[in-house]
Amino acid sequence: MAVKVMRRPELTFWEKLYLPQVLGGLKITSLHFFRNLTIHLAHSLGLLKHLQAAVTYQYPEVLRPLASRFRSRHRLTVREEGTPRCVGCMLCETVCPAKCITIVAGEHPDPGVEKYPVRFDIDLGICVYCGYCVEVCPEDAIRMDTGILDVAAYSRKAMQLDIHELMDPKLRKPVTDQNCHLKFPHQCELSGGHMKGDWEQVYGSAVPRSK
Amino acid sequence: MMEDLLIKLVLAGVVFFGALNLAGLHTWLERKQSAVMQDRIGANRADIMGFTMLGLFHPIADAVKMFTKEDIVPAGADRVLHTLAPFFSVFFALVAFAGIPFGDHVVWGDRVIDLQVADIDAALLYIFAMLSLGVYGVILAGFSSRNNYALLGGLRATAQMISYEIALGIAIIGVVLVYGTMDLQEIVRGQGTYLGGWIPFWGIVAQPVAFIVFMTAALAETKRTPFDLPEGESEIIGYFVEYSGMKFGMFFLADFLETILVACLTTTLFLGGWQVPYLMPDGFHFPWGTTLPISQWTYVLLGVASFSIKVLVFCWLFMQIRWTLPRFRYDQLMKLGWLGLFPISVANVLVTAVAIAFSGEVR
Numbered sequence: 418m419a420v421k422v423m424r425r426p427e428l429t430f431w432e433k434l435y436l437p438q439v440l441g442g443l444k445i446t447s448l449h450f451f452r453n454l455t456i457h458l459a460h461s462l463g464l465l466k467h468l469q470a471a472v473t474y475q476y477p478e479v480l481r482p483l484a485s486r487f488r489s490r491h492r493l494t495v496r497e498e499g500t501p502r503c504v505g506c507m508l509c510e511t512v513c514p515a516k517c518i519t520i521v522a523g524e525h526p527d528p529g530v531e532k533y534p535v536r537f538d539i540d541l542g543i544c545v546y547c548g549y550c551v552e553v554c555p556e557d558a559i560r561m562d563t564g565i566l567d568v569a570a571y572s573r574k575a576m577q578l579d580i581h582e583l584m585d586p587k588l589r590k591p592v593t594d595q596n597c598h599l600k601f602p603h604q605c606e607l608s609g610g611h612m613k614g615d616w617e618q619v620y621g622s623a624v625p626r627s628k
Numbered sequence: 629m630m631e632d633l634l635i636k637l638v639l640a641g642v643v644f645f646g647a648l649n650l651a652g653l654h655t656w657l658e659r660k661q662s663a664v665m666q667d668r669i670g671a672n673r674a675d676i677m678g679f680t681m682l683g684l685f686h687p688i689a690d691a692v693k694m695f696t697k698e699d700i701v702p703a704g705a706d707r708v709l710h711t712l713a714p715f716f717s718v719f720f721a722l723v724a725f726a727g728i729p730f731g732d733h734v735v736w737g738d739r740v741i742d743l744q745v746a747d748i749d750a751a752l753l754y755i756f757a758m759l760s761l762g763v764y765g766v767i768l769a770g771f772s773s774r775n776n777y778a779l780l781g782g783l784r785a786t787a788q789m790i791s792y793e794i795a796l797g798i799a800i801i802g803v804v805l806v807y808g809t810m811d812l813q814e815i816v817r818g819q820g821t822y823l824g825g826w827i828p829f830w831g832i833v834a835q836p837v838a839f840i841v842f843m844t845a846a847l848a849e850t851k852r853t854p855f856d857l858p859e860g861e862s863e864i865i866g867y868f869v870e871y872s873g874m875k876f877g878m879f880f881l882a883d884f885l886e887t888i889l890v891a892c893l894t895t896t897l898f899l900g901g902w903q904v905p906y907l908m909p910d911g912f913h914f915p916w917g918t919t920l921p922i923s924q925w926t927y928v929l930l931g932v933a934s935f936s937i938k939v940l941v942f943c944w945l946f947m948q949i950r951w952t953l954p955r956f957r958y959d960q961l962m963k964l965g966w967l968g969l970f971p972i973s974v975a976n977v978l979v980t981a982v983a984i985a986f987s988g989e990v991r
Binding site: 442443445446447449453454457470471472473 | 661663664666668672949951952
């Protein structure tokens with residue numbers, strides 16, 4: 418077996434002096450310091466705004482720009498009359514590798530639509546943000562483009578989104594607005610999980626009837 | 629007599645106020661400077677009525693936090709020594725400031741006031757004595773905590789401080805030889821001459837090697853990175869593990885005070901203290917012949933300003949070094965102290981002594 422002799426490079430006298438290296442390090446940090454300080458000062462005078470003095474973002478006030486393909490919190494797209502675009506085909510629920518989507522489909526009065534979700538829940542505590550639900554959806558009914566990243570809650574229950582939050586990304590947990598604005602029949606978590614709503618509120622008297 | 633006392637009290641108050649506030653500001657400086665040099669923004673959240681003032685309220689928030697935190701003395705620890713240790717640290721760091729001259733003397737009526745709290749003939753010795761006594765705070769903290777890690781941390785700190793004190797002291801001898809006095813005020817006055825009429829004969833010109841050795845040893849003495857093994861903020865447990873609340877804060881304060889003290893000492897010994905280049909008591913005498921007469925008060929104020937600016941620059945430099953260099957290993961530290969700085973400083977003293985003996989320039 419061949420023996421490999423490791424040769425550790427000896428420090429030269431110049432390196433052993435430390436000082437040149439110390440000064441080299443100081444030069445780098447000082448260049449950063451004075452460059453950033455100058456830009457900070459210029460910023461406070463309203464100058465050089467195109468140069469960044471710090472690479473950090475002041476998070477709650479300033480959000481990082483997100484790439485357009487970034488997968489953030491889900492939302493359900495909405496039709497003109499305020500009903501979800503979802504047709505209750507269950508493809509997303511089927512494809513979901515984390516099994517975090519629960520859909521209860523109901524019959525839609527419009528014969529061209531067939532079904533709609535009476536209930537549509539996503540448990541964000543389980544969701545892996547893979548985006549398969551978005552890819553698989555034939556109706557472009559679910560998207561992950563809300564830009565909401567700070568999904569945090571004090572309980573697992575609060576991590577579960579129901580149809581209200583999914584259709585209106587402005588509604589955030591805990592939902593402070595206790596008034597349900599959805600008019601179509603749905604299982605309303607805001608009013609204790611009862612069925613609520615009526616198609617007549619959506620379409621008026623001209624409800625398209627399947628029969 | 630009463631007036632003398634009053635004047636001394638005012639001087640002490642000024643130095644006390646300046647040193648303590650600068651130490652408080654150091655916490656802000658540490659955060660902000662490190663942030664700026666690392667392309668960050670730094671602490672900027674503490675606010676009063678919506679004003680953040682570049683994060684300047686953070687030291688106040690720190691103080692409030694420190695004072696309101698629970699003070700824990702470990703079971704089985706020596707209560708008295710445990711309480712006394714941080715006080716020792718801060719006390720000796722503060723008392724040493726008395727020997728620092730921060731300006732030339734002021735003539736006020738028939739009174740000559742030296743801008744120095746204590747006019748000690750051997751101020752240099754006094755300051756070094758106080759710096760050395762600072763070790764007691766550290767070793768007592770480690771010893772009285774009844775914690776093996778703290779004890780080891782204390783021993784580490786003590787060994788380091790004693791080792792570097794030797795290099796520090798010997799580096800100073802060169803300066804003392806050149807200016808022929810131990811009185812800091814006289815050393816500063818001695819730096820008012822000019823080499824060839826142009827270059828101020830400051831300590832850094834006369835003793836460049838001593839300057840480098842002194843600065844390195846001083847960094848180690850104040851337990852700052854790259855020599856912060858005694859504390860090792862998160863990795864190796866330091867001597868103040870068992871301290872909480874303001875007692876811990878006092879160790880921190882003592883640390884910053886020592887940094888400022890060392891900056892003051894470096895300024896006094898090597899950068900001409902309160903000297904402004906080409907400024908004589910009656911005005912500027914430029915080497916090309918022009919003179920610019922100024923009043924006595926302007927002269928004194930310029931001196932104090934010069935001293936303060938130099939100290940601030942050194943504080944900045946120490947901070948910059950602290951955020952640039954990685955930490956030494958303990959054996960490297962001891963090697964650097966005993967096999968590097970110590971022989972260099974001894975050689976420096978010998979060369980200086982021989983040079984002075986042959987040039988016959990003993991003052």
